[in-house]
Amino acid sequence: MFTWLGHDERQRKDPEVFQTVSEGLKKLYRTKLLPLEEHYKFHEFHSPALENADFDNKPMVLLVGQYSTGKTTFIRLICAQLPNPVLESISIIDTPGILSGEKQRTSRGYDFAAVLEWFAERVDRIILLFDAHKLDISDEFSDVIKALKNHEDKIRVVLNKADQIETQQLMRVYGALMWSLGKIVNTPEVLRVYIGSFWSHPLLIPDNRKLFEAEEQDLFRDIQGLPRNAALRKLNDLIKRARLAKVHAYIISSLKREMPSVFGKDNKKKELVKNLRVIYGRIEREHQISPGDFPNLKKMQELLHAQDFSKFQPIKIKLLDAVEDMLAKDIAKLMVLVRKEESDKPIQTVKGGAFEGTLQGPFGHGYGEGAGEGIDDINWVVARDKPVYDEIFYTLSPIDGKITGANAKKELVKSKLPNTVLGKIWKLSDIDKDGMLDDEEFALANHLVKIKLEGHELPSELPVHLVPPSKRKLAE
Numbered sequence: 184m185f186t187w188l189g190h191d192e193r194q195r196k197d198p199e200v201f202q203t204v205s206e207g208l209k210k211l212y213r214t215k216l217l218p219l220e221e222h223y224k225f226h227e228f229h230s231p232a233l234e235n236a237d238f239d240n241k242p243m244v245l246l247v248g249q250y251s252t253g254k255t256t257f258i259r260l261i262c263a264q265l266p267n268p269v270l271e272s273i274s275i276i277d278t279p280g281i282l283s284g285e286k287q288r289t290s291r292g293y294d295f296a297a298v299l300e301w302f303a304e305r306v307d308r309i310i311l312l313f314d315a316h317k318l319d320i321s322d323e324f325s326d327v328i329k330a331l332k333n334h335e336d337k338i339r340v341v342l343n344k345a346d347q348i349e350t351q352q353l354m355r356v357y358g359a360l361m362w363s364l365g366k367i368v369n370t371p372e373v374l375r376v377y378i379g380s381f382w383s384h385p386l387l388i389p390d391n392r393k394l395f396e397a398e399e400q401d402l403f404r405d406i407q408g409l410p411r412n413a414a415l416r417k418l419n420d421l422i423k424r425a426r427l428a429k430v431h432a433y434i435i436s437s438l439k440r441e442m443p444s445v446f447g448k449d450n451k452k453k454e455l456v457k458n459l460r461v462i463y464g465r466i467e468r469e470h471q472i473s474p475g476d477f478p479n480l481k482k483m484q485e486l487l488h489a490q491d492f493s494k495f496q497p498i499k500i501k502l503l504d505a506v507e508d509m510l511a512k513d514i515a516k517l518m519v520l521v522r523k524e525e526s527d528k529p530i531q532t533v534k535g536g537a538f539e540g541t542l543q544g545p546f547g548h549g550y551g552e553g554a555g556e557g558i559d560d561i562n563w564v565v566a567r568d569k570p571v572y573d574e575i576f577y578t579l580s581p582i583d584g585k586i587t588g589a590n591a592k593k594e595l596v597k598s599k600l601p602n603t604v605l606g607k608i609w610k611l612s613d614i615d616k617d618g619m620l621d622d623e624e625f626a627l628a629n630h631l632v633k634i635k636l637e638g639h640e641l642p643s644e645l646p647v648h649l650v651p652p653s654k655r656k657l658a659e
């Protein structure tokens with residue numbers, strides 16, 4: 184009997200059935216997440232309540248860059264390159280050029296980073312533009328990128344005007360960019376950087392023409408895939424939000440618990456805010472929440488100063504259970520629907536305009552991860568090691584391309600990881616929940632074992648870059 188195979192869960196009552204993903208998301212949000220958010224003033228701390236439009240709107244691309252990185256020409260190029268039907272189904276949002284130098288903050292009448300954070304929660308892609316010819320990352324740009332934390336999966340980086348420098352210098356600039364991003368973003372290596380010259384001028388130095396063309400095609404393909412992936416994006420964002428709302432509820436209710444009922448409230452409040460880190464630590468341990476799920480400590484402390492703690496609510500298990508239930512069951516159900524909707528929306532082919540016919544296959548240069556297979560394979564980080572796992576897979580007596588739970592277990596326990604961990608890995612890996620593993624799921628399971636053995640935390644939900652390509656749509 185495999186206690187970690189999730190059999191127990193199947194016996195619970197079935198989750199609700201929805202006709203469309205956006206209908207499902209709206210209903211789940213309203214009935215399960217929103218009550219928790221309202222109860223603990225989530226909207227005053229993190230993000231306003233979601234509205235129906237947030238679930239219905241078409242995919243959005245947010246463009247962010249410093250002055251003179253070529254944003255405007257970039258937009259024109261996209262509009263010239265992407266087929267009309269794609270543009271009809273995507274909105275491109277331009278942002279004011281980011282300032283460099285000292286006077287930046289005082290010269291705006293609003294908190295630019297906060298505004299971008301609001302957008303980041305709602306868009307499908309965030310394109311960060313850099314100027315290869317003049318690479319510098321101002322404080323404001325750095326703040327902006329930090330504000331995009333938790334949305335790394337949406338970020339694509341464009342190193343523009345790369346035709347203005349020689350190849351050797353370009354390599355150095357690329358290295359410098361990755362190094363700078365590494366200081367701002369936790370995992371810069373997962374960020375996809377497109378090198379190119381995204382404007383219609385002739386190339387100043389044409390040495391890297393082929394590379395630029397391939398990179399442009401890759402990027403256009405990525406954008407073209409957005410309408411197809413929009414439902415999954417919205418689902419992922421709801422999951423992120425639910426996790427934050429859960430942690431937030433724990434924080435607020437912990438603070439409530441610590442408050443005296445009559446005297447010394449002001450002093451106690453100051454003390455609690457000052458020692459918020461300790462409270463974070465306790466919640467982390469008590470509820471096994473990963474540190475990455477907590478809101479920024481300093482920002483939270485600032486926000487708490489303005490709050491009346493006596494208005495805070497104590498813990499209400501029923502509200503938390505509803506969210507837990509949504510994360511554990513309803514989301515999985517919606518995932519099936521997501522794949523179905525995706526498969527109903529075929530990927531449009533690239534119509535290259537000026538580039539038509541000049542490329543021997545846009546991915547022919549082997550540049551970047553996952554090149555060669557089209558959008559569905561881009562960034563599946565497991566792909567690299569899959570051949571190794573495949574060899575093991577075929578020794579485990581697959582039937583119709585799948586191995587049984589028992590055979591998978593035999594192999595996975597060799598890692599010596601405890602059953603609780605393997606159970607979690609199983610849950611993440613058996614994506615279609617059929618109690619068996621196909622080769623991709625098996626590779627994923629091994630990848631997660633590797634991550635864990637290397638000392639990293641397992642994700643509680645599978646991030647998009649770990650979902651096998653074939654599972655991103657309904658099996659063909």
Ligand code: CA
Pocket residue numbers: 612613614615616617618619620621624
């Ligand atoms: Ca499976």
